[in-house]
Amino acid sequence: MKDKEDNSGNEGMESRILACAERLFLNKGYNLTSMTEIAKEAGCTQALVHYYFRTKENLFSKIFEGKFQQFIDCIVKQEDESLPFGKLIEVRTSRLFDLMAANERLPFMFLSEFIINPDQRINLKDNIVSLCTEATSRLEAKIREEMESGRIRSTCTMDITLNMFSLVVTFFVVLPFLEEVGLVTDANREEFIAGRKQEIIRTIIASLRP
Structure with a gap:
């Protein structure tokens, strides 16, 4: 049960990062959007954004x-x-x-x-x-x-x-x-x-x- 809860939490955070990054990329463009800003918008650490997507290029x-x-x-x-x-x-x-x-x-x-x-x-x-x-x-x-x-x-x-x-x-x-x-x-x-x-x-x- 705990594994399912952990997976659900991971998927939720990944989806939240994607949604926040999409909003920022659409509003500001690729060059003016930073991983730090994406992490702040998603309410997580920059390290967690890198954990899921490795680079800004991959995320975009x-x-x-x-x-x-x-x-x-x-x-x-x-x-x-x-x-x-x-x-x-x-x-x-x-x-x-x-x-x-x-x-x-x-x-x-x-x-x-x-x-x-x-x-x-x-x-x-x-x-x-x-x-x-x-x-x-x-x-x-x-x-x-x-x-x-x-x-x-x-x-x-x-x-x-x-x-x-x-x-x-x-x-x-x-x-x-x-x-x-x-x-x-x-x-x-x-x-x-x-x-x-x-x-x-x-x-x-x-x-x-x-």
Whole structure:
């Protein structure tokens, strides 16, 4: 019984460290977040953070890969594959948009730590490539079928995935500026975001027409 309690406590502390580190990485970025700060936020010693994750790089990689996996999960769900193609694109784009809406700092993590930070890009490359390959390979047959029938123009899964990602992520990167200059306010924020979601879906579907 005691072993089970110890394991439960260990898992609880590990989860708390991950949650605190994720919050700090999202708010401050990798370079401005220290292991000391993570330990303080989690209510434990720095030695305990090192015990679970060894280095800040390992801790960040675990969080980033988890978030990127959430992104991949938005666009590779097998149950979507029985949907008509247009509906499939709508559902997956909508799911990705909702993920970003629930994690508005996530686009900044993608941009600053994966695109801008070359060291992190190298560290994460193999796992990210593997996840992206999974995301693009599952849809290839369906896209070929749609092209051969003449229902969509010539394209590929990677182009569609990149269009989804870039349109959704760019919106949430620009959103704080729109709020700062008063174009998006508390009064119209919810309606504006919902409208933008539908516009992105329409744009992607329209871009596939022959």
